Amino acid sequence: MTENINPFSKYRTEYMGDSAWKYFVKDPFKQYIGEKPLIFEGSRGTGKTMFFLCNSWKQKLQAAKAEGASLKDFLNSNTHIGFYYKVDTRFVKSMDKKNIEESIWTGIFNTYFNVVIGKEIIAFLNLLLSEGVINDQLIKKTAKHICTSLDMPLVDNLEELNDRFNDVIIKIEHFSNNTEREKPIGINAGTIIQSLLLSVKDSTLFTDKTFHVFIDEFESLNYNQQVELNTLLKHSDNNIVYDFGVMTRGIQTFKTGTGQEIRPKDDFSLLSTDKYEYHESDNYNNLLVEICKKRLKDVLDKTGKPYDESFLDIQLYLKKYPKGYEENLFERSNDLEKIKQRIMVELKKSSRIYAYSIDETNLFYKELAECKPIVMRMHLALLLRKGKYTIAPKDLVAHKGNNTDRYKDWLHNMENAVVYLLCHELKIEKRYHGFKVFSALSSGVIRSFLELAEYAFDYAFNNSSNPFSFTKPRSFDIEEQTKAVYFVSRFKVAEIDSYEPSGLQLKTFTIAIGKIFSALHTDPNSTLGEVEFNHFTTKINDLRKERQDAAILLKHAVMHKILEEAESTKTKSDDIVELMDFHLNHIYCPAFRISHLRKRKLPISPIDLAKLFCGSQKELEDVVNKLSSYTEDNIPNLFSETDELSREI
Amino acid sequence: MNYQEKFEIDNSNSSYFSDQFDILITGFREESDERHMYFRKSLSNFKGEIYSFDTCENADKLSYRIEDSGGMLIESQDDKSLIPDLEKLLKNKKFYGTRICIDITTIKQGLLFLLVKLLTKDIKPSLLFAGYTEPTEYKKRKLSVIGETEEYDLYDKIIGSSKSVPGFIKHQSQNQILLIAPMGFDSQRLQTIYENLKPKKLIPVVGFPSFVPGWNLTAIKMNYMVLRSSTCFDMVETCEASSPFEMYNLIEAVYHRHVSNFDIYIAPLGTRPHCLGAALFASNNPSVYLVYDFPVEKKFRSESVLKANIYHLSKFIK
Numbered sequence: 001m002t003e004n005i006n007p008f009s010k011y012r013t014e015y016m017g018d019s020a021w022k023y024f025v026k027d028p029f030k031q032y033i034g035e036k037p038l039i040f041e042g043s044r045g046t047g048k049t050m051f052f053l054c055n056s057w058k059q060k061l062q063a064a065k066a067e068g069a070s071l072k073d074f075l076n077s078n079t080h081i082g083f084y085y086k087v088d089t090r091f092v093k094s095m096d097k098k099n100i101e102e103s104i105w106t107g108i109f110n111t112y113f114n115v116v117i118g119k120e121i122i123a124f125l126n127l128l129l130s131e132g133v134i135n136d137q138l139i140k141k142t143a144k145h146i147c148t149s150l151d152m153p154l155v156d157n158l159e160e161l162n163d164r165f166n167d168v169i170i171k172i173e174h175f176s177n178n179t180e181r182e183k184p185i186g187i188n189a190g191t192i193i194q195s196l197l198l199s200v201k202d203s204t205l206f207t208d209k210t211f212h213v214f215i216d217e218f219e220s221l222n223y224n225q226q227v228e229l230n231t232l233l234k235h236s237d238n239n240i241v242y243d244f245g246v247m248t249r250g251i252q253t254f255k256t257g258t259g260q261e262i263r264p265k266d267d268f269s270l271l272s273t274d275k276y277e278y279h280e281s282d283n284y285n286n287l288l289v290e291i292c293k294k295r296l297k298d299v300l301d302k303t304g305k306p307y308d309e310s311f312l313d314i315q316l317y318l319k320k321y322p323k324g325y326e327e328n329l330f331e332r333s334n335d336l337e338k339i340k341q342r343i344m345v346e347l348k349k350s351s352r353i354y355a356y357s358i359d360e361t362n363l364f365y366k367e368l369a370e371c372k373p374i375v376m377r378m379h380l381a382l383l384l385r386k387g388k389y390t391i392a393p394k395d396l397v398a399h400k401g402n403n404t405d406r407y408k409d410w411l412h413n414m415e416n417a418v419v420y421l422l423c424h425e426l427k428i429e430k431r432y433h434g435f436k437v438f439s440a441l442s443s444g445v446i447r448s449f450l451e452l453a454e455y456a457f458d459y460a461f462n463n464s465s466n467p468f469s470f471t472k473p474r475s476f477d478i479e480e481q482t483k484a485v486y487f488v489s490r491f492k493v494a495e496i497d498s499y500e501p502s503g504l505q506l507k508t509f510t511i512a513i514g515k516i517f518s519a520l521h522t523d524p525n526s527t528l529g530e531v532e533f534n535h536f537t538t539k540i541n542d543l544r545k546e547r548q549d550a551a552i553l554l555k556h557a558v559m560h561k562i563l564e565e566a567e568s569t570k571t572k573s574d575d576i577v578e579l580m581d582f583h584l585n586h587i588y589c590p591a592f593r594i595s596h597l598r599k600r601k602l603p604i605s606p607i608d609l610a611k612l613f614c615g616s617q618k619e620l621e622d623v624v625n626k627l628s629s630y631t632e633d634n635i636p637n638l639f640s641e642t643d644e645l646s647r648e649i
Numbered sequence: 650m651n652y653q654e655k656f657e658i659d660n661s662n663s664s665y666f667s668d669q670f671d672i673l674i675t676g677f678r679e680e681s682d683e684r685h686m687y688f689r690k691s692l693s694n695f696k697g698e699i700y701s702f703d704t705c706e707n708a709d710k711l712s713y714r715i716e717d718s719g720g721m722l723i724e725s726q727d728d729k730s731l732i733p734d735l736e737k738l739l740k741n742k743k744f745y746g747t748r749i750c751i752d753i754t755t756i757k758q759g760l761l762f763l764l765v766k767l768l769t770k771d772i773k774p775s776l777l778f779a780g781y782t783e784p785t786e787y788k789k790r791k792l793s794v795i796g797e798t799e800e801y802d803l804y805d806k807i808i809g810s811s812k813s814v815p816g817f818i819k820h821q822s823q824n825q826i827l828l829i830a831p832m833g834f835d836s837q838r839l840q841t842i843y844e845n846l847k848p849k850k851l852i853p854v855v856g857f858p859s860f861v862p863g864w865n866l867t868a869i870k871m872n873y874m875v876l877r878s879s880t881c882f883d884m885v886e887t888c889e890a891s892s893p894f895e896m897y898n899l900i901e902a903v904y905h906r907h908v909s910n911f912d913i914y915i916a917p918l919g920t921r922p923h924c925l926g927a928a929l930f931a932s933n934n935p936s937v938y939l940v941y942d943f944p945v946e947k948k949f950r951s952e953s954v955l956k957a958n959i960y961h962l963s964k965f966i967k
Contacts, residue, residue, distance in 0.1 A: 088821045089845075090813040090940075097709055098732045116820075169820050176818040180733045220811065494874055497837035498844045500809040504837070 004461055004469060005302065007295035008454035021063040022298065024054035025290040028283050032271050033080050035210055037236045038243040039264075041250075042273040043561030045447025048245035049086070052214035056084035057124055071131045075205055082212035082243075083120040089220035094176040096222060106224045107186015111150070112172050113228070114192035115165040117213055118146075121196045122162045129158065134203050142199035146192050151185050189228040189257070190240075197240055212241045219250025219559075231257040234267055248274040249559045274558075276566035276583055278444035285439055288449055289314060303470050311473045318456060319475035320434025326419060330373035333426040339377055343369045346383040350393050364393045367400060377418045377425075378410060381528040389529060414528045416595060417521070424522035424593065432485040432590065433478045440596055441485060443586040445561060448492070455484035489590035499560045502553055505614060509553065510562055512612050512624050513584060514592035516602070519628035521594050532599035534589065536609075537568055540580040543606035550610035554582075561585050602627065654894055654964075658691045658780070658957040666959055667694035670748040670778055674764070676756035677703035677712065679948065685755045687954045688780040698723065704731055706945050707808050708759030708815055711735050731815050735763060739772045750778035750959070753921045759943055761921075763816035765928040769965045777962040781922055783860045783891060784951035787834060801834045801871075808943035810842045810916070817931055817939040825849040827911035828940075829903055831856070831888070831896065831919030831927070832868045838942055840875040842916045846940065850911065851879045852903055856890030856919050860955055864890070868919070888923065891958055896926025904934065914938040922960070929965050 010016055016023060032038045033055050040048050053059055060082075064074040075081075095105045095112070128134045136157065143161050147154045150168060155161045171184045197211045215229060233242040234256045244251075254261040264270045278284055292314035300307045310316055330336065344365055351361045368379040379400075382391050399407040423430045432441070438456075442449035459480040460468035468474060493514070496507040513536070520526075520533040544551045557563045568579040586596035604612075604627065611619040658666060673695060678685035689699065701714040711734050714725040729738075749768065753761060768777060788802045813819075828848035830839050832855055843851060853876060857865040869876070869885070876882055886903075889895045896917075904913050915937060917927035931939040 089811045091818065091820050093811060094813040094818040097730065099730045099734075173819055176813070177816050178733055178736065180736070491874070491878075494836075495840065495844075498841035500811055500841060500845065503841060504806060507837075 005299050006454055006457045006461070007292075007299040008450050008457060018058070018062055020050060021054050021059040021066075023291065023294050024050055024059070024063075025287055025294065026054075027290065028287050029271060032269055033082070033212065033243070034269075035238050035241060037233045037241050037268040038271060039233075039251075039268050040243070040245045040271045041248050042271075043248055043445060043559065045445040046273040047446050049216055052082070052216050052243070052245050053084050055080070055212070056082045056214060058084070071127065071133060072205075075133065075209075079208060080210050080212055080241075081124075082214050083117055083124070084214045084216065085117055085120065087215065087217040087220040088116075089217065091173075091176075092221055092225060095172075095225075098176075098179045100179050102224055104183070104186060106228060108172055108175070108184050109225050110189045110228055111168060111184055111187050113189065114187060115150075115168045118192050118196055119162055119165050121193065122158050122165070125196070125200065126158050128200070133205060134200055138202060139196070139199045142195050146195055149187060149191065190232045190235075190242075194240060201239060210238055210241055212243055214243050214245065216245040218244040218246040223252050226252050227255050227257055230255060230262050234260065234262050247559050248272070248561070249555050273444055274561060274564065275444075276564045279440055279442060279586070284444055285436075288435075288439055288442075288446065291446065291450070292453065299470055305471065307473075311470075314453065315435040316473070317460075317476050318433070318435040318438050318453070318481060320436065321478055325478055326423070326428065326431055327372060327374060329428050330422050330426055333373075333428065335426045336373060336376075339373075339380060339425065340369045343376070343380050343383065346380065347393055350383070354392055354394065356393070360394075364397050367397045368393065373422060373426075374415060374418050375411070377422050378414050378528070381414065381418070381421075381526060382410065384525055385527040385529070389527065416597065416599075417526075417528050417532050420521045420532065420593065420595060421524075421526065425524065429482065429486070430590070430593065431478050431482045433476075433481040438481075438485075441489075441586045441589070443561065443564065445585075445587070448488070448587045451488050451491075452484055455487050456481050459483045459487075485590050489587055492585075492587045493591045496560075496562060499556075499562075502556045505553055506557055506560065506562055508620070509557065509613050510584070510588060512620055514588060514594070515624055516627045517584070517594045518592045520602070523629075530600050532595045532597070533602045534594050534596070534599050535566075535581055535583040536602045536604045537579050537581045538604050538609050539578055539606055541578045543609060546606060547610040550606075550613040553613040554609070558582075562588075654961045655892060656959050656961075658688070658959055663691050664694050666778075667692040667696075670695075670750040670776065671697040672700060672744065672747055672749045673697060673752060674700045674702060674749065674756070675752040676754070676760075677701050677714070678755045682755065682948075684782045684784055684951055684954055687782045688752045688754060688957050691957055702735075702756060702760055702764070704757050704760045706806075706943065707812055708757065708943060711738075711760070713738065731760065731763065735760070736767050736771065739767055744768070744772045744774055746773075746775050748776040748778075749774040750780055752780040752782075753925055754780070754782045757946075758917070758921070758924050758941060759815060761924060762814050762928045762931070762939060762941070765925065766816045766932040769929065769932050769962075769967065773966050775963075777966055779893070779925055779960045779962055780957060781891065781925075781960070782957040783955040784953065785861065785955045786952040788947065788951065802947060803833075803835065804944040804946055806945045807838065807841070808945065810845055810940050810942040812943060814939045814941045819935075819938055821938075822912055824912040825910065826914050827852065827903070827907050828914045828916060829854065829900055829927075830916045831923040832872045833918045833920075834864075834867055834871050835918075835944075836871045836874060838918050838944065839872050839916065842918075842940055842942060843875050843879060846914060846916075848879075848914065850884070850907070851875075851881045852884050852886055853881060854886045854888050854896070854899065854919065854923070856923065857887035859890045860920075890920045891922050893922045893926035893929060893960055893962075896923045897930050900927065900930045900937075904930075904937065908936070912936075912938060914940050916940045916942075918942070922958075925960070929962065933965065933967065 029051060040051060042048055060078060061074050092109065095109050125139060129136055139158065143155055146161065147164065152164045155164060168184065174181050175184050193213065200206050221229065229242065236242050256262060262268060293312045296312050300311055347361050347364055350356065369376055379396065382396055383393065385391055419430065438449060438452050442452060456476050460476045463480060493510060496510055497503040499506055517534050543554065558565055562585055563582040564585060566581045566583060568581045581601055589596040608623045608627065611623045656662060673689065675689065680686055696718050699716045699718065703712040704710055709731060711729040711731040712727045715723040717723060751764065768774060826846055826848040827850040828846055829852045832839055832853050853872065855865045855868050859865045886899060888899045900915060907913065915927045915931060917924040927939065931937045
């Protein structure tokens, strides 16, 4: 049944085993592996593990062998040889406290790090030895030196050295479990790694090579451990380079052991995918297309039948359909009548104010209510405007009749917001379709896109009236794509409580902020003066100063990309300083029935934000209720309670 | 030869069991917590010492209190380090050769795992028992709570599984992982561990027969998301909710079937008897990994007492 294999069912590098390289797209970031260390910063699912793993010697050699290359060919064609290490979170975190001084734990961590990378290097050296690329004389002296520095019996070969390294790890395990046992030896960071790697630099085959140590999940290390590895990064040279993969905001310190700091540009290149606009970039969208192409090719090849090149393009499956699908659904809704009735109510109210005759009122009704649902609902929103924003029905009809620029502006600015209102009022789900929409919903997280694609394929395979098959590929219909979007979106919200640390609080916050935006999107009395609030801004420095507990949770929300930071755009107030905008990750937007497009921002005071993150249940509910009824006529609460607080302090 | 290892405590045998041990170990709880006090009160003729152990949220610290059977305080200490001070205490107080019973009803799991390991592998008392008091109901959450999808209100927060279990710290190898996970009533705990470990294979375990009929289905319902995403509905195993021995046997069977292809991880998220079974197995099999997420339990999380059991564990002292 190869024609029914979902090309996107494997979206974690960890599940790909030795074949990760098959799915790896080199192009966008290949220049980042060089003689300068790299810090690849991004939330989970942004491709850090894939990038480092597929740049490690094991995966690159697998890829080379698949193309018929020998080990020597591989070595001749690769200047950079990488060793991959994913931080063993539980183990490194256990090297702390238990009546033992920090400096002793730091030394033990250094021993552990040297040994665990040393084992990776030994695997590589063993291969070189077995294929006759190097001779064991090159490393015998080094092995002796290592045994001396670790106070171990001397060894004759690499296998024995590997066994000794295992013994060291077991000794550290025992000590971590019972600090009354014999203390493992502590050494300086990177010394054994350096000895092992430099031992082969004497071979002509390696004189021009740069070895890399890729450290993934750097955020799991504690402060002192990060200092030790920062020191190694700082001292990287053309022989050995240390590169880090880290979650956004996962670096606790830039300090090194000598008190210096590592700095971007001077000491390392920074690759960060967690920038708000990243999902719009060609780089990201092209990368998605290329990733999908590899997966689709894999499955199409397995069918054993010839196929059209166009079937390798994900955009064929995630087809964008013309506008109008939702409007057809709106037109068929019985609830449309209720909106017409509301228009009549508003017209009657106006007729008393403006002394319209019954005939005039009926004429206005015909003009404003008997038209397409989206336009009709926009008219209702405009009729609801009050005070200085009031639009008289007669004027509105005139604008419509003359199709004035102002009327065109209203249509342009409000259409999307009206769709969300109508979906809510007519109980119709907003539809999602098209590659660009899927890409935008993924918010720059490759794994989110792959999950969306996986479920789109799943729904298409399971479509009982027109089941999808790779023997006869077709575009997915709007319903198949929409179902996938809602499923993944809800799943992603549910998944938040699995994020460490603070998953429970982060989920509560996410749902609370989603409820606020949703209420603002679906307010039946909305006049659409401010459409589609879907991000917020706050005085970030005040939050950090006054509520460190909430600031930490905010940091975790950014770390897990529940929120995306963006430089603050201008608001209506001129004297705003120190503001930061926060966008909800787009993947959550469908679950909350809110727009994922960059729209209006809601000012939230640090006090209210703190309550949303870590307030009592009552405080949380109060803030949700208060912010859900925010209107453009309200004074932004950003400048009320905070100012009161600063006065108090 | 099979012999009975699990007994229900009642009027006919409470006097007998009161004489079977010299030291009773319990957790720290308020005396108004009915389940916490039930086992102790059931042993009306117990004349030994009572050790109450507690640890902080992340299981780094140790506090203890020693009382006589009448509740008179003999000694207490706070702010010790769980490692190595628990072992030192057990050695200094000469637990070796004595008869010990651990009331596992309210003792924190982070501490329980280490205690079980120390007693069975290092201290080696002459007899070892455990007691457990079953609840009739767990506390349910009020509806209409913003952002809350959990049905039960059992924990204030979860510290997380990125911390090692004291006494079971072990370096992760590069082998594929098989995770055995007795499930509880919280939808996110197993999900979190699954997300962090990324096991190749998941074997969820549901407590059946459960303390109260239907709780096995609740556990499956609450963990539906992770069962679905890991496509392991066919792998669900059952194990009597109140039996550490069945849990031990189940893990043992899975272990022998899969140890050649996987590193075996156990995440005991279900009942305390299941936690005890997992701790006993992991203590006896150092190649197994024990993973836990250190939930901070609510002060009062269950309602009324169903019954109390006592387990004879001396055969695990090796």
